[in-house]
Amino acid sequence: MIMLLLVFMYVGLFTIGGGMVAIPLILQEVVSRGWISEATFYSMVAIAQSTPGPVGINVATYVGFEMYGIPGALIASIGFVLPSFVIVSTLASLLRKYRSSNLVIHWFLYIKAAIIGLIGYTLFKMTQVIVFHTDTYLHVEWKELALLGALSILFYLLRKKPWLVIIMGAVLGMIFL
């Protein structure tokens, strides 16, 4: 169990850039140690991506649970967030001190623009997977596209309650897709 904690602390420390970075790191650690088979790991990732919560935390919880039940799930996810706790708290206090310095202002200027590029990238990738397939030639999923339009209108009407639109998306998906 100590190893489980240490391995996930290591993963937490080297996950720079979110869940998609955590997954290959966890794969390397748990498969090479023979904790979990590669095939099982991939089905865990699929489930982790389709359930609520940050993907990395979901995978960590799953691996921990498979190994030692509920205590394992707790240890893996706590180990995962521990390094963030220390580093992010330190960054927060440094940020308060130096936010208005010339250097930090310019860092943020470009990091923020890069994040806009990143959000655009995620948006493109997701739309490509669900609505437009471009693997060989452009192929449009019309049912999905129509539902995307309908949900956009619902979202506009229910702006204050995005979680309600998520539930509606699930229900409409079950009916039409």
Place this chain on the structure above:
Amino acid sequence: MVSILQIFLVFLKIGAFTFGGGLAMIPVIKREIVDKGWINEDELSDYIAVGQTAPGMIAVNIAILVGTHLRKWKGAVAAVLGVILPSLVVITVIASFLSEFDSIPLVQAALKGIMLVVVILLAFALFDIGKKAITNVYLLAYALVCFSLLYFFSIPTSLVILFSVLVGSVHAYIVYRKQVKK
């Protein structure tokens, strides 16, 4: 002052309705936290930038930053517990009862429907945050360059962020030199 319980509950809601990674969470955070007046939009965009740059999950990092902002370390602990609790519960339940959860057709259809909503959420986030972050043509061009690096060249996000720090440093140095000359 915002109570510890309120922080926990709001992040519980955020954790429960985050599908498909940390960035999808941003619009939900904005509605739950900025619209309540707990932090302002500039602070949120700072926290997103730090959360993305620091190691760990973005969702968790933002929870730590917002929690610390509101109620020091107690707030951070409450926010993190809130954001990871839905994962712990949902995954534990699924792992104990179902092994082939994602291969059930009805589940797949529901997930596709949810993904469509996530696409809409992300599109709104893009414009919402974009308005604040992109203040001139050069930054717009820079955002497009980053998009291309990620999309066409599959450069890892961490390198793109590191590159941004570098470009920012160079820009800061140029500004510094100009001030010195004056």
